[in-house]
Amino acid sequence: MSSVAYDPNNVFAKILRGELPSHKLYEDADTLAIMDIMPRGEGHCLVLPKQPARNILDVEPESLAAVMRSAQKLARAVKKAFDAEGVTVHQFNESAGGQVVFHLHVHVIPRFEGVALKAPGGPMEKPEILAANAERIRAALANA
Secondary structure, eight states: OOOOOOOOHHHHHHHHSSOOOOOEEEEOEEEEEEOOOSSSEEEEEEESSSSSSSSTSOOOOOHHHHHHHHHHHHHHHHHHHOOSSEEEEEEEOOOGGTSSSSSSSSOOOOOOOOTTOOTTTTOOHHHHHHHHHHHHHHHHHHTT
16 A cells, blocks of 8 residues: 555546546546646557546555556557557556656557657647547547
């Protein structure tokens, strides 16, 4: 278990409650997938559990399983939507592990040979580009 309590005011908790906007890609009873607003690559998206969990150290196993089912669904969709050669799936835990937002989330990033990921915490993407990329992913999900 994490030694630090879950903060219900983190940005992903606010998105899940509808207090902050997001480009939603997929939603089921247990998870929400959204575009990353500071993408490390075109089509970079995030899968969040709806259940509060700081990270993999304190998430309920059933919630983690739901997140991974959705991450697989999104990985297949982004690969198709962007005609990607591969997919990178990242998940970070605690500050020393690279975690910045302390609500469990899985990064799903379409990848291409010879194209490096942008640095983490980079500039915010233009809303119209996020919206267009989100539409491509939703279309791939609908045709899965």
